[in-house]
Each structure stands twice: as C-alpha cells, then as structure tokens.
Amino acid sequence: GAVVSQHPSWVICKSGTSVKIECRSLDFQATTMFWYRQFPKQSLMLMATSNEGSKATYEQGVEKDKFLINHASLTLSTLTVTSAHPEDSSFYICSAWLAAYNEQFFGPGTRLTVL
Amino acid sequence: GNSVTQMEGPVTLSEEAFLTINCTYTATGYPSLFWYVQYPGEGLQLLLKATKADDKGSNKGFEATYRKETTSFHLEKGSVQVSDSAVYFCALSGGGAQKLVFGQGTRLTINP
Numbered sequence: 380g381a382v383v384s385q386h387p388s389w390v391i392c393k394s395g396t397s398v399k400i401e402c403r404s405l406d407f408q409a410t411t412m413f414w415y416r417q418f419p420k421q422s423l424m425l426m427a428t429s430n431e432g433s434k435a436t437y438e439q440g441v442e443k444d445k446f447l448i449n450h451a452s453l454t455l456s457t458l459t460v461t462s463a464h465p466e467d468s469s470f471y472i473c474s475a476w477l478a479a480y481n482e483q484f485f486g487p488g489t490r491l492t493v494l
Numbered sequence: 495g496n497s498v499t500q501m502e503g504p505v506t507l508s509e510e511a512f513l514t515i516n517c518t519y520t521a522t523g524y525p526s527l528f529w530y531v532q533y534p535g536e537g538l539q540l541l542l543k544a545t546k547a548d549d550k551g552s553n554k555g556f557e558a559t560y561r562k563e564t565t566s567f568h569l570e571k572g573s574v575q576v577s578d579s580a581v582y583f584c585a586l587s588g589g590g591a592q593k594l595v596f597g598q599g600t601r602l603t604i605n606p
Contacts, residue, residue, distance in 0.1 A: 383537065411592060422583070422598040423538075472537070476592050483594065485530075485537040 381407050383475050385486035392463055393494055399459045400489045402473030408453035409475035413483065414446075417470040429456040463493040496521040500584050500597030507574055508605050515569040515600050517558075517584035525588035527551075527560050527567040532581040532599075541569075541582070576604045 382405040392398050402412055410431045415423040427448050428436040435448035445467075447459040456475075460467050470490050474483040501516040519525065529541040529551070542551030547562035556571045567584060584597040 413593070420599075422596045423594075425593055425595075428593065474538075482540055483592065485539070487535070487537040 381475070381477050381480065381482075381484040383473065383484045383486040385471075385473055385489050387489060388487065389490040389492075391492045391494065394464055395462055397459055397461045398463055398491060399457055400471055400473075400491070402456045402458070402475070402486055404454045404475040404477075404484070407475070407477050409456075409477065410453060411476040412450060412456040413474045413476070414448060414456070414458050415472040415474070417472060417488070419470075423472060426458075460491065463491070465493045467491065468493045496525065496586060496588050496595045498584050498586055498595055498597035500600055502598075503581075503600040504603060505600060506603045506605065509576055510573045511604075513569070513571040513574045513578075513602070515582055515584075515602070517567045517569065517597055519565050519567065519584075519586050521565075521586055521588045523588055525586040527558070528585040528587070528594070529556070529558055529567070529569050530583040530585060530596075532583065534580070538583065574602075574604050576606050578602060579604045 384403045386401045412429040414426045417423045426441045429448045429450040431450045437443045450456040472488040474485045497520045499518050526545045528543045530538040531541045532538045542553040544551040544560035550559045558567050558569045581599045581601045583599045585594045
C-alpha cells in the first residue's frame, strides 16, 4: 500500500522557537499534500494544501507566516511552526494525494507541545 | 460551506453487537463521502467510500449507503469485534477538489 511517514512523531519545544515537521510519501510521488491540525477529542481541520513546486494554499484563518509550508520535491513536504507558542500545541497530521487511487494517504501524525 | 456532523461518542459495545455510527452532511453539489478509521498509534486509513447517491461502500464487514434524500452516510456493522476498537471519522470531498472535510470523530470501544 501507499505509505506516508512523518518526522518527528513528537516534539517538545520552548515558546518562541521554530519547529519543522516533515511529511514523506515513501513509495509514491505526490504532487499534492495536505496538512491538518487535530485538537484533543476534536476533528481534523485542514490547514493548507501543499503543491509541489508552488506556494501552498492556506485555509481561511490559518496564518501563512506562522505555518510555513514547503513542498520542494514529489515526496517531501515540510511544515514549520515559527515562533511557537503554547496555543500552537496540537497534533499535526499530513496526507499525500495518490492520483492513481484517487485517495489521500495519511501520516501517523506529530504531537507538538510548546512550553 | 460544507460540513459533516457525526454521532457523539464514545461508544462502547460488547463483542458481536450491531454497530451504527450516524453521519449527516451539508454540501453544495454532489460530494463524495468517506469513512476513515484511526487505530491507536496509527494514521487514518480509508475504510470505505461512496461517490454518488445510492452507492454503498463496504469493507471489512462495515458498510454505509450514500443517502442524498436524508444527506446521510451512516456506518454499520452487523457483528463487531474487539479489533474494531478505534476512532471513526466521517468525511466528505466536494466540487472536484481533493480537500476533505471531517466530522468530529467517534471513539468506539468493543469489550470482549
């Protein structure tokens, strides 16, 4: 099957620092990847659509200068949380679109805790 | 905009019980509908989907029928197993876009 990995699986950082999360499609190429945020006991909220070689498309209310997305290759998208604050603590999940299956494949998620 | 409303959890059942998790949606046009499952410590996996009205998606004994008249896509299974314990998400994708809109998720626990 199509496998998507995320790294790290969890991270703790100090307030004011930046954190980078990687999302990789391991056995397929993905021109489109998605980044979601999930609060405890709540649903996944789409943050942005990441397109290889072009700028990400952010959902309404998501600060593009705070959540930097780079999709530099067909197998890697990164999400950088800049100047993180405790309210950025959350579970971040990525997915990669596999056109042949017409389906998104999800990574296992990254838990970010900002102290 | 598009939205999905799921049955509140958590849901606890005994093994071999019948399962229904309700899901209704609001969308313009003709969305595709999905059920995803998230097992502990794992990423979301597609469980089943339906792309047009009256379609029935099925997988691993689970099934759901796309009901346009009631804007629903309820998940059912006739006899649940302990291994079905997970969080289940209903979702839709509409207008030709690949973007998914998720319901709030329902945590299911099956006791032996």
